[in-house]
Amino acid sequence: MSVASTILRILRFRPLPNAAPDVKKCVMVMAPHTSIYDFILGRLMVSHLRLKACIAIKREFFVFPMGPILKALGAVPVDRQHVRNVTAFAADLLKKSDEMAYIICPEGTRKRVDRWKRGFYQIAVAAEVPICLTHIDFRSRTLGVGGVFYPTGDYEKDIQEIMKYYYGMHGIKKGCFNLEEKPYTHTEWLKR
Numbered sequence: 001m002s003v004a005s006t007i008l009r010i011l012r013f014r015p016l017p018n019a020a021p022d023v024k025k026c027v028m029v030m031a032p033h034t035s036i037y038d039f040i041l042g043r044l045m046v047s048h049l050r051l052k053a054c055i056a057i058k059r060e061f062f063v064f065p066m067g068p069i070l071k072a073l074g075a076v077p078v079d080r081q082h083v084r085n086v087t088a089f090a091a092d093l094l095k096k097s098d099e100m101a102y103i104i105c106p107e108g109t110r111k112r113v114d115r116w117k118r119g120f121y122q123i124a125v126a127a128e129v130p131i132c133l134t135h136i137d138f139r140s141r142t143l144g145v146g147g148v149f150y151p152t153g154d155y156e157k158d159i160q161e162i163m164k165y166y167y168g169m170h171g172i173k174k175g176c177f178n179l180e181e182k183p184y185t186h187t188e189w190l191k192r
Contacts, residue, residue, distance in 0.1 A: 004047035008143070013041065013136075015048050016144030021132045023148060024099045027090075027124040028053065028132045029162065032180070033105035034171030041136045042103060043073050045143045053101040054093065056086070087119055091126035101132065112176045116159065124151050133162065139170040139180075140189035 008015060030042050039057065046053040052074075059077040062070060070077075076093075078086055090102050102123065106116035124131045131149045135142070146165055151158050168184030171177045184190070 004044045008044050012141055014142050016142055021145050021148050023130055025094050025129045026101050026132045027120050028101040028103040028134050029120050030103050030105050030134045031166050032169050032171035032177035033107050034110050034173040034176035037172055038136055051101045052099050053103050055103045087122045090123045094127035094129055114178055121155055133165045135169055137169040138172055142189050
């Protein structure tokens with residue numbers, strides 16, 4: 001058992017029994033995102049799955065002593081003032097890599113939002129890679145990769161399908177995830 005698996009067990013989180021996604025490169029959507037602690041849990045999950053991952057975090061967190069630690073954990077600073085460049089930067093990063101999961105939180109903030117940002121989708125389309133649906137669910141105390149979604153280019157149609165995976169999940173801060181009032185999609189996770 002890895003160190004990450006042991007820590008997740010201590011924190012009472014159950015990784016899904018499935019393995020890492022069977023793709024070399026992907027945009028990994030991580031939701032719900034309601035706390036800075038999601039980074040820690042997400043990083044533990046990535047280590048548990050033994051993925052080579054790049055995690056996008058806003059630039060303001062990269063000050064000493066956190067900056068070097070975040071970089072060592074695979075985090076990449078994102079400058080919110082240059083959002084238009086982030087999509088091209090991330091797509092280029094994926095294209096140049098032989099193997100990488102680019103992790104991004106589609107809400108774009110830890111506060112409740114009604115609409116997810118489109119960046120994760122645009123990155124996947126530009127890099128011609130699939131989207132891996134990844135979660136940290138405090139309702140079922142599970143985390144993991146639930147599936148691989150191949151974008152069709154029709155964002156409005158695809159986002160509805162992607163969001164169904166996250167229906168009913170809770171973040172660490174209840175009430176901050178826009179899909180938590182929806183009927184829970186994964187009732188089998190609650191029975192364990």
